Amino acid sequence: MKPNRTCVATTLASVAVMGVLLGCATVPETxxxxxxxxxxxxxxxxGLRSFEKLKQELPISKDAAARAMVEKVGRxxxxxxxLPxxxxxxxxxxxPEANAFCLPGGKVGVYTGILPITQNEAGLAAVLGHEVAHAVARxxxxxxxxxWLRQLGGRILVASISDSDPRAQQLAVLAYGIGTEVGAILPYSRLQESEADHMGLLYMARAGYDPREAVRFWQRFAAYNREQGGMRIPVWLRTHPLDETRIRQLEEWMPEALAEYEKARATSAGR
Incomplete structure (x- = not known):
């Protein structure tokens, strides 16, 4: 017996609603x-499995001093x-890639190509603070x-139009995929990056690194991007905010971060 498409769609929608209601959490700091x-x-x-695989596939730097600096600042x-x-x-x-990444569980990778742009420990702290923030915010x-929710929504759509013309079904599924990518997935990616910038700024300040260096780092990174020809991707198709946007936001958050920095310095001086 062929299942009733309305019943199937309703069941899947109920599962999605329950998932949303039970899966809400709060991001620390923000x-x-x-x-x-x-x-x-x-x-x-x-995260553990992915990171172990990466360590087998990618060469680890032989520069002992640089490795020690990454470990020191990261710790x-x-x-x-x-994130206890x-x-x-x-x-x-x-x-040579100027990048860094973080996998769930606290696994952070840094590429040597970003070190000429970080230039110093505080610049590296801006990068690692951002990556650590990704882990803390999960x-x-x-x-x-x-x-998962997008895939479930796609199944609901397919179930609800299963009796439609095949060409109409294909167009609907295509429109759904593009619409959810541009209208939901990419905006959330940019939101996460901005959130990690904010949280990372606070973490580097609390660790005793001058948060103003985060702005200097992103200014250097913006110059690096321009030298490389820049990214000619429209803002709405980007996974990350524009460099200029990140710099402006960091400057807006700076008073809060400087207050944390002064507390860290006072605590350190009192020891």
Missing amino acids: GRTQLRLIPPAEEVQL AIAAVAP DAQWEFVLFES HGAERLSHE
């Missing part, structure tokens, strides 16, 4: 409500980050949750 449907243990295991940032169960690991990979779980 207080934003987010959707997290992935259990923490599962998220951590995904200082992690010490002030509210994290298995922090900071690895410097040999690559952005990986949030991305997976949104993708």
